Amino acid sequence: MSGPDPRPVGEDDLHALIDERLDPQRRSLVEAWLAERPEQAARVAADRETRLRLRAGLDPIAREPIPARLRIANLQRRRQTSIWRPVAAAAVLCLALGGIGGWVTARGLGPAPVVSTMLSEPATQDAVAAFRTFVVEAAHPVEVRANEMPHLVSWLSQRLGRQLVAPDLRGLGLRLMGGRLLPAGSEQAALLMYDDDRGTRLTLYSRVGTAEGRTVFRFAREGDVAAFSWVDGGMAYVVTARTDEARLLAVAESVDAQVRGLPAPKGTTQERP
Amino acid sequence: MDEIATLIEPQIPGLRRYAVALLRDREAADDLVQDTLERALAAWPQRRRDGDLRAWLFTIQRNLFLAGLRRRGRAAPQAGPDVLDIVPDRSSDPAAGLGLRDLFAGLDALPEDQRSVLLLVAVEDMSYADAAAVLDIPLGTVMSRLSRARERMRSFVETGRIGLLRRVK
Structure with missing residues (x-):
């Protein structure tokens, strides 16, 4: 730029000064202007x-x-099942309203994950409470250990x-x-516990649900504890852990496939293209 | 990494910051950002190649935020307790004057159009022209809203009282 900007100082200059958007030349001009006007200078200083x-x-x-959950790759993967989203939203609402009647999405397709911050579903509340109670347990995290697997399951x-x-x-x-039995109202719930090499524990909570049919995966978070819940074939399932959503979703998908007698999806969701 | 992710992901930290400032609730803010990104992915093929990507994403996010406000029928979201914890409170520092908690209360007391101008320009470092594009208003209106926003924040900081400002409900 050649020569100083001849325009008188305006309010837009003062904002641009505060927002550090003036070129050096204009900036020194505006600062010199302010040096003679203490009232304006004080205003600018306060805004700054x-x-x-x-x-x-x-x-x-x-x-x-x-x-x-905000990673583009994860969102793109979910978009592939996005035609199910309206059904999914309806199913979540239905479940939240008390689970009268299930919503059946197409069998054979995994349910689309729906992210929800509600912890309103009773099974999820109970599952998260059970998780909090038992994962901290050092001596007796489970009633029946996994080495008695046939006995545990039967x-x-x-x-x-x-x-x-x-x-x-x-x-x-x-x-x-291993696992344990928990009271769930007048019914019982089963809690299976898993752990990994780093000592992260994960629980799978399941109980007989009132809703038939099949719902989507619902995500809920309470503090640092994350959970995915869903209903299928008259059972309510909740997986709970202190882990990120992508890993937990991979677990939910694998559990869902196995309880329905399908082969478990290979690898984790993060490893998929 | 694919091209879309390479272009969009650098904008996510700013989108989250803007969302938290608008909603004052971490979970709700990430829900808003997720909605924004889903819309952006759906509309990606129709995106104007010459347009500014950041302004485009912020436009989507603000429109979704406004749509959410209309649905809930209230204009001033309440500050969740958790969001205040992530904001370091310097109220114990006498040099800092009002604590940040109070500064955010002042921000919440602004009408949304003024709050958004201030956040986009002062926090997100958006140019006045880009802010005008996001808010779909002329440049002159950006400047006058910015003036009003700063004036109200200043008087709030000076008096330290929300009561002097009419809280928009």
Whole structure:
């Protein structure tokens, strides 16, 4: 630019000064103007400080790692099942309203994950409470250990009145530790616990549900505990862990496939293209 | 990594920051960002190649936020307790004057159009022209809203009282 900007100082200049958008030449002109006007200068100083404090206050959010559910790859994968979204939303609503009647999505297709922040579904509340109670347990995390597997499965199946399956999650780095029986209103619930090499524990909670049919995966989070829940074939299932959504979703998909007698999906969702 | 992710993901931290500032609730903010990204992916083929990607994403997000407000029928979201925890409170520092908590209360007391101008320009470092595009208003209106927003924030900081400002409900 040649020569100083001849325009008189305006309010837009003052904002641009506060927002650090003036070129050096204009900036010194505006600063010189302000030096003779203490009242205006004080206003600018106050606005500047407010700006800096707002930035400092909000900046930590922008420095956080991007949550798994906001990763473009994960969103794109979900979009492939997006034709099910309206049905999915209806199913979630139905479940939240008390689970009168199930919504059947197409069998053979996995349910589309629906992200919800509600912890309103009773099975999820109970499952998260059970998770919190038993994962911290060092001496007796489970009643029956996994080395008594046939007994564990037949015992829990008998008490719930349904044939249960203890899903094999070793492909996801999770070993079955064992299980226990829990009260669930007038019924019983089964809690299976898994852990990985780093000691992260995960629970699979299942009980006989009131809703028939099949719902989508619902995500819920309570503090650092995340859960995916769904209903299928008259059973309510909840997987709960302190882990990221992508890993938990992979677990939910694998459990869902195995309880329906389908081959477990290979690998984790993160490893898929 | 695919091209769309390479282009969009660098904008996600800013979208989350703007969402938290608007909603003051971490989960709801990430829900809003997720909706935004889903819309963006759906509309990606129709995106104008010459347009600014960041402005486009922020436009989608703000429109979804406004649609959400209309659905809920209220204009001023309440500050969730959790969001305040992530904001360092310097109210114990006498040099800082009002604590950040109070500064955010002042921000919440602004009408949404003024709050968004201030956030986009002062926090997101958006140019006045891009802010005008996001808010779909002329550049002159951006400047006048910015003036009003700063004036109200200033008087709020000086008096330290929300009561002097009419809270928009």
